[in-house]
Amino acid sequence: DAKTTQPPSMDCAEGRAANLPCNHSTISGNEYVYWYRQIHSQGPQYIIHGLKNNETNEMASLIITEDRKSSTLILPHATLRDTAVYYCIVRVEGGNNRLAFGKGNQVVVIP
């Protein structure tokens, strides 16, 4: 019941910015865009989330289009350790709201 669409896989060059797209055309007004990643069957790791403004933290930047129907996660300087499956998920912030994982985007950082 994932409400987002991501490419199944992509490669990016080590040291370059990685731009990961996500479509969420049916997002509701109170739903946030969340990004998680999973490195080799470890537990999913929170990256960033946002509602409508662009967000930045120590891991990544999140750019959300004005109509909120799509977003891009930017890893500014990809490293080999960023190789992972990246999940874009829409959900209401906080509270008792489970995460609905799709198949995600398998990102491989190439030396």
Next chain:
Amino acid sequence: EPEVTQTPSHQVTQMGQEVILRCVPISNHLYFYWYRQILGQKVEFLVSFYNNEISEKSEIFDDQFSVERPDGSNFTLKIRSTKLEDSAMYFCAMQGPTEAFFGQGTRLTVV
């Protein structure tokens, strides 16, 4: 990032046996979740737990599964009579004010 601890990291059990997976929660977090991931497949929601009772469960979470916080601290998932198809990674998660934190998982192998 707050740490969610799961034990054991790996468990092998015979079909038909009971298993208990444990999760040490982050203090002051009120919402708990179990997810599972069969090898090569997506992360699937099993159950959410709030205020010492189940608040939501998926179709996967049938009568063979149960959850509890027996001592007010550890959060457990019990599978009463394991089947081969229960082999998977099981992840515990805690919901904070904005994001969820996942444990590193228990790899359950049913033989």
